[in-house]
Amino acid sequence: MTNPSGNGSALEWFKSSYSTNDGPECVEVAFAPRTIHVRDSKHAQGPQLAFGPSQWAAFVSYATDH
Structure with missing residues (x-):
């Protein structure tokens, strides 16, 4: 299986601070070079x-405004 980071290293996933261990909203994010x-x-x-940096920035900006 090819690693989605594209550089041969494993992705390091971070759970959203809004997620809880017992709730339905469990989102994780990993950052790769591109x-x-x-x-x-x-x-x-x-x-x-998977999002490019500009798409991710637009999403985060939208999400924080709504």
């Missing part, structure tokens, strides 16, 4: 999204 990865921590082996 992409930001997002996954559901309850399904760590499942699908994940």
Whole structure:
């Protein structure tokens, strides 16, 4: 399996500070040199999204305003 970070190293995942161990909102984010990865921590082996830096910045800006 190819590593999604694209540089041969494993991604280091960080759980959202808004996530709880017993709640349904469990989001994790990992940063790679050219992409930001997002996954559901309850399904760590499942699908994940990948964003470029400008798309991630636009999403975070939008999310903090709403």
